[in-house]
Amino acid sequence: MIRTLLALDGALIRGALALVLAAEHDIRVVAEVDRGDDLDRALWTRLPDVAVVDADLIAGDTVAGAGPCPLLVLADPRRPRGLYDLLCARRAVGVLGNDVPPQRVVDGVRRLAKGEPLVDADLVVAALGSTGPLTGRETDVLDLAATGSPVNEIARRLSLSPGTVRNHLGRIKRKTGARTRIEAVRVAQNAGWI
Structure with a gap:
């Protein structure tokens, strides 16, 4: 069995x-x-x-x-x-x-x-073929952000502090060339990174 x-x-x-x-x-x-x-x-x-x-x-x-x-x-x-x-x-x-x-x-x-x-x-x-500029943790953060989860929820689910999540989101926006979290999600989804 x-x-x-x-x-x-x-x-x-x-x-x-x-x-x-x-x-x-x-x-x-x-x-x-x-x-x-x-x-x-x-x-x-x-x-x-x-x-x-x-x-x-x-x-x-x-x-x-x-x-x-x-x-x-x-x-x-x-x-x-x-x-x-x-x-x-x-x-x-x-x-x-x-x-x-x-x-x-x-x-x-x-x-x-x-x-x-x-x-x-x-x-x-x-x-x-799915390499991109985001680290694994940044991808995890962006995945949850894509579902509309607020910073505190992302922090709880990934066992991070809210400040660390905000830092990740800032780096993600710079790496994707986005001005907002929503724009970063769209760029990453179109590129196949999330």
Whole structure:
């Protein structure tokens, strides 16, 4: 039995994938989380054989380099940033687009449980070509700013001080040539950096 943890944002998608995996005779979902800060604790308390993780939940997080099991990372093919660092940081990682058919995820869980590699070649090519002027932390800050999160919320979610977030936003605006946070988000999205 392959003990599987699901760490996906969005109850509908997470629930649907849990049903698909539970229908398999050799896979059991042992935990579900929807926040990155719950992921590390769940990995160490539930001790799954494989974790299926939304790339956005681990961006800039310490779980990218740690954890007791292989990660099957589901990433947006249009936003491959951070995948290169993730692939370099972990030996036990598989990467698929978040738009793949459910059966590919099922097969991916089985392959990672056996210790076999699993990488979507198109995502790797996109990740290698997604370099930009922003650091990983600046990208994390801008990702949250793009959702409309205020400085204090960004600081809380990234475990930073509000002053540090404001400093990051200032550097981001300079690097993107933007006058406002909204303009910086638009520039970074058009360039594929976030």
